[in-house]
Amino acid sequence: MTLPAAPPPPSAAARRRPSWAGRNYSLLTASAVVTSLGSNGALIAASFAVLATGGTAGDVGLVAAARTVPLILFLLIGGAVADRLPRHRVMVGANALNCLSQGAFAVLVLTGSPQLWQMMLLAGLGGVGQAFFGPAAEGMLLSTVSGEQAGRAFAVFRMSMNGASIGGAALGGAMVAAVGPGWVLAVDAAAFAAAGALRSFLDVSHIPMRVKSSGLLSDLRAGWQEFSSRPWLWGIVLQFSVINAVIAAAEAVYGPLVAEEHLGGAAPWGLALAGFGAGTVCGAVLMMRWKPKRLLFSGILCVFPLSLPSVGLAIPLPAWALIAVMFATGIFIEVFGVSWMTALHQEIPEDKFSRVSAYDWLGSLAMVPVATSLAGPAETAFGRSQSLWGSAALIVLLTAAVLSIPDVRNLRRRTPAPVPGTEPAADRPCRASADAEGPGGRLG
Structure with a gap:
């Protein structure tokens, strides 16, 4: 033998x-x-x-x-x-x-x-x-x-990127x-x-070749079906299309103005932004150890504090308090980010990762130019403080609305059974789904 x-x-x-x-x-x-x-x-x-x-x-x-x-x-x-x-x-x-x-x-x-x-x-x-x-x-x-x-790997990747x-x-x-x-x-x-x-x-030798589809439009339709069939997915993307937009307006337009008039200039605002970055690194360290069972529920609860920087600018808080708020916000957004990536990894078929990611990116970016261009007119019409309070209210209301989606509250982390004799987790072949060539199965 x-x-x-x-x-x-x-x-x-x-x-x-x-x-x-x-x-x-x-x-x-x-x-x-x-x-x-x-x-x-x-x-x-x-x-x-x-x-x-x-x-x-x-x-x-x-x-x-x-x-x-x-x-x-x-x-x-x-x-x-x-x-x-x-x-x-x-x-x-x-x-x-x-x-x-x-x-x-x-x-x-x-x-x-x-x-x-x-x-x-x-x-x-x-x-x-x-x-x-x-x-x-x-x-x-x-x-x-x-x-x-997987969650620990995503946390380390995001920590490296943020650093x-x-x-x-x-x-x-x-x-x-x-x-x-x-x-x-x-x-x-x-x-x-x-x-x-x-x-x-x-090394992509372990990934099966894709089956040729009928064309690019067919691929786009398949990606849209994957995206639109999951209420938790499109609900959170819609939520962040607005949240990213109002945060961008607050940070790019209102933040420097508040810093110039109330905080002492650009240096305190730069420290506040640096505090946010340091918070994201700390959040990634936290997510290397913490594995919440209800992925999306835990992540979405951490979106509520994203309203705090707008509140801090609306008051406005003194520089040291604003830096502390930005630091805490960085921790919370990183908890959401790692939970979000883990949910995508768990729920989306491998051969549709990039198309779903494209819809996610599109939703995240599409409203940002609109919001930043309307920030000035909004300040003229309603006042800067009122515009910032409105931004904070939008974040809270949209986040509460997303929590009404059952899958957001109930989606749980699944622990795959270890397979004896296989490669380490990050090098294990990730098989394409059933409509791709090869055996079916299931983050620069």
């Missing part, structure tokens, strides 16, 4: 990783940290690049809108493409587009005075790249993690002051190149 061959011993790197942090997960996390460091600094650099050419605040807004509009328009197509093609290839292609667009932006800034239309065009290309990258990256992360430790965002913004601001915005944009282009190289090493 021939005995089966013994599995190869794990590498030294694999022995140092936790059992749930497999090779693919580690590559995804490392590449996400690299791009987050570069991108958060580049957002600051792009604004200062516009101002350096004599542009106005309105021109800065036009460049920002030039990135946001293509991002919103192409999200659903990006999600469908990511579920048709190998997701890591979509991610690498999107990184290449972002690398080229940011590199061209850097060259224009370093060699002369770029025109506004050129900066808008390059920002728009960056938005297109993000529209294809986002759903593919979330689908890849969700399909890379499995087992009982990189804080560090990237601080480093980017310092570099803009020291060497100018052009070099910060060049560093961001290099970061996209490095991240794309890392993502090219992702």
